[in-house]
Amino acid sequence: MIQTLRFEAIYESCYEQVYRFSLSYTGNPALAEEVTQEAFARLLQQKLREIRKPVAWLIRVARNLAADALRDRPVEGTLEVKHSADTPEARLVQQGLRRDIVRAVAGLSRHQRDCITLREYGGLSYAEIGQTLDLSLNEVRVHLYRARRNLQKSLKDWL
Amino acid sequence: MNACQCLPDVSALKDGELTAQEELRLRRHLDGCAICASEWRRLEKLSALLHDVPVDHVAGRRIRRTIRRDQAWFRRPLPLPTGIAAGLLMALGLSLIANLWMLAPPGPSFPSAAASTQVIQMEDVDGVAEFNLEGLKGFRVPDRPAVSIIQYQEPTPQR
Numbered sequence: 656m657i658q659t660l661r662f663e664a665i666y667e668s669c670y671e672q673v674y675r676f677s678l679s680y681t682g683n684p685a686l687a688e689e690v691t692q693e694a695f696a697r698l699l700q701q702k703l704r705e706i707r708k709p710v711a712w713l714i715r716v717a718r719n720l721a722a723d724a725l726r727d728r729p730v731e732g733t734l735e736v737k738h739s740a741d742t743p744e745a746r747l748v749q750q751g752l753r754r755d756i757v758r759a760v761a762g763l764s765r766h767q768r769d770c771i772t773l774r775e776y777g778g779l780s781y782a783e784i785g786q787t788l789d790l791s792l793n794e795v796r797v798h799l800y801r802a803r804r805n806l807q808k809s810l811k812d813w814l
Numbered sequence: 815m816n817a818c819q820c821l822p823d824v825s826a827l828k829d830g831e832l833t834a835q836e837e838l839r840l841r842r843h844l845d846g847c848a849i850c851a852s853e854w855r856r857l858e859k860l861s862a863l864l865h866d867v868p869v870d871h872v873a874g875r876r877i878r879r880t881i882r883r884d885q886a887w888f889r890r891p892l893p894l895p896t897g898i899a900a901g902l903l904m905a906l907g908l909s910l911i912a913n914l915w916m917l918a919p920p921g922p923s924f925p926s927a928a929a930s931t932q933v934i935q936m937e938d939v940d941g942v943a944e945f946n947l948e949g950l951k952g953f954r955v956p957d958r959p960a961v962s963i964i965q966y967q968e969p970t971p972q973r
Contacts, residue, residue, distance in 0.1 A: 659885070666878060671869045679867045688870070692877040699885060749866075756867060774829060775864045781831045799829070800822040806864075807856055814859050 661703045666695060669710045673717050676776035680721045680768070682757040690720045714777030715787045718769065752813055759809035767802035770795055818849040828857045 673694055677687035694717040698709065706712050760768055769788050773779045779787065781795045790798070807814060823840050826832050832840065844851050936943035944953045 666881075670874050670877075674869050674874065675865070675867050678870075679864070684870060684873070688873040688877065691873070692880060695877065695881055696884065699881065749868075752863070752866060753868060756864060760864075771864075775861060776867075781826075781829065796822060796826055796831070800825040803825055803857060803860060806860055810860065810863060813863055814856055 658703055662699055665698065665703065665709045665713075669713055670695075672710055672776055672778065673713045676714055676772055677717050677721055679757060679760050679776060680718065680772050681725060682761055686721070686724055690717050690724065693720050708783075711777065711779050711783050714773060714779060715783075718773060718777075718787065722769075755810060755813065759806050762809060763802050763805055764798075766790070766794075766798045767805065770798040771802040771806070774799060818847055818853075820847065820850050821853055824850050824853045825857065828854070828861070 674687060674691045677690040678684060681687050681690065694713050697716055698713060763771065770784055773784045773787060781792050784795045785792055820840060820843055823832065827837060827840050844854060936945050
């Protein structure tokens, strides 16, 4: 019972982050949903009390699942999900922006993409990213800096 | 191209990954360096832009429903008749294994104690008494009462 309540609380607080991470990583809403569901299903099999930072745990699992899923197929970049914009023009703008974001993220090198998504959507610290990707703190720092530089170039029209 | 050697540090400052001393030094630098100050603003915008990736709340509800259903299936109590049947089946299986184990034929055995009391003929070979009796080969070291068996062969049945 306590495990269920704890899980519900974690789901409530972490769903958006995990989904956003999965979506930006895969660029495919269906795959993002699949990855998010599997990550939470795996969390349920753990002793939740022993997981100190559930969001970091979930993002790490989601990243591994997404990387496995993408091994055979490239990032798509369709991102046709529910719109929150009111007018058709605003929807088009939002859709264009989202498509460009996913393309820009997909255009990064693997380490840069891993680092930026784990940092921006997962909120993982440099140490946690390094642990997840088996990189040193300095490597994480450099990959993040380069990822941001490249994203700035790709998304310059939006900045 | 705008360049300042502190640019990678601006990225780390954005992530809160600098030590207190480094942060203080960089914040002072930001006040006087237009390139880094501009980089800081662009990083703020980029971060906001990346977080514009939409979250599908319908998918969220779907995932939660699926996980709840799976959880309920695994945690459901067994109906009483099924539980009793499972218990009986387990007891039956255990008793069958025990019976089979007790009825198993005994493994091969060495000649009985009665056979060992037979008087056997020893031959003197280089000062060591040797014997060969119905497949039982051995020797006896002088001044020692015990006989050592060095080879045993099942006697071949006589026609």
